Amino acid sequence: MFGTSPKTDHTHLLPERQDDSLPLPGMRVATEIHEAESGGGAEVTLTFGSLFVGIGGFDLGFERAGMTCTWQVEINDYCNKVLAKHWPDVRRYKDVRECGAHNLEPVDVICGGFPCQPHSVAGKRKGAADDRNLWPEFLRVVREVRPTWVVAENVPGIVSLYLDTVLSDLEDIGYTATTFDIPACAFDAPHRRERIFVVANADTMRLPHAANESRNGQGWQNAAPSSHALQV
Numbered sequence: 001m002f003g004t005s006p007k008t009d010h011t012h013l014l015p016e017r018q019d020d021s022l023p024l025p026g027m028r029v030a031t032e033i034h035e036a037e038s039g040g041g042a043e044v045t046l047t048f049g050s051l052f053v054g055i056g057g058f059d060l061g062f063e064r065a066g067m068t069c070t071w072q073v074e075i076n077d078y079c080n081k082v083l084a085k086h087w088p089d090v091r092r093y094k095d096v097r098e099c100g101a102h103n104l105e106p107v108d109v110i111c112g113g114f115p116c117q118p119h120s121v122a123g124k125r126k127g128a129a130d131d132r133n134l135w136p137e138f139l140r141v142v143r144e145v146r147p148t149w150v151v152a153e154n155v156p157g158i159v160s161l162y163l164d165t166v167l168s169d170l171e172d173i174g175y176t177a178t179t180f181d182i183p184a185c186a187f188d189a190p191h192r193r194e195r196i197f198v199v200a201n202a203d204t205m206r207l208p209h210a211a212n213e214s215r216n217g218q219g220w221q222n223a224a225p226s227s228h229a230l231q232v
């Protein structure tokens with residue numbers, strides 16, 4: 001099982017969760033892989049680097065799953081004040097365009113909700129033509145740092161506009177990717193707020209049955225069956 005480092009334990013900031021036996025599908029598989037690699041039964045702490053951190057939603061969740069944050073990349077000054085308060089010991093960088101293998105430590109997982117304005121139905125939906133589209137920077141950092149796992153998040157508007165690009169970009173650099181549409185209401189939030197998650201693994205092994213995974217009654221669905229969805 002994952003261990004929780006006391007130094008990075010922010011679980012007191014989170015609401016009580018109803019059922020801790022329902023981790024994200026990708027996370028559960030990660031645990032199994034690392035237990036298998038460590039001989040089984042040993043406590044393993046995965047490290048992660050966080051891009052486009054905002055106020056640290058991914059970071060809270062991953063730490064709750066027992067992972068340790070190694071670095072964060074966020075350009076906004078207010079967000080950085082919030083992050084500095086809750087993660088005083090984590091190395092932080094501002095502009096993703098200045099980050100890469102030359103300054104980021106290796107990690108097991110890179111996560112991030114890259115800016116959604118180019119893809120959102122609330123905007124002009126210019127996708128790749130929008131100069132706020134920072135997916136190419138996310139991809140470059142992954143290509144340079146080579147984590148075992150990548151977890152990216154964006155708005156549902158990306159499905160019809162740019163998700164195929166994200167998935168094929170990851171495949172081009174040797175990752176197997178699949179997608180999940182996870183609404184906030186699956187975690188008892190009083191609104192739907194769907195979000196698209198891409199979970200990708202460096203081609204060391206395949207996610208068993210992830211493409212078909214669903215959690216009836218928990219709000220899980222596979223998001224976008226594309227030609228890049230996982231084949232098992």
Ligand SMILES: C[S@@+](CC[C@H](N)C(=O)[O-])C[C@H]1O[C@@H](n2cnc3c(N)ncnc32)[C@H](O)[C@@H]1O
Nearest residue numbers: 052053054055056057058074075076095096113
């Ligand atoms: C969709 S928000 C991420 C929200 C985050 N998941 C959370 O839990 O708060 C995208 C973030 O990317 C940041 N960002 C935009 N351009 C950036 C850049 N060049 N380098 C680093 N971060 C950037 C924004 O300031 C914003 O906080």
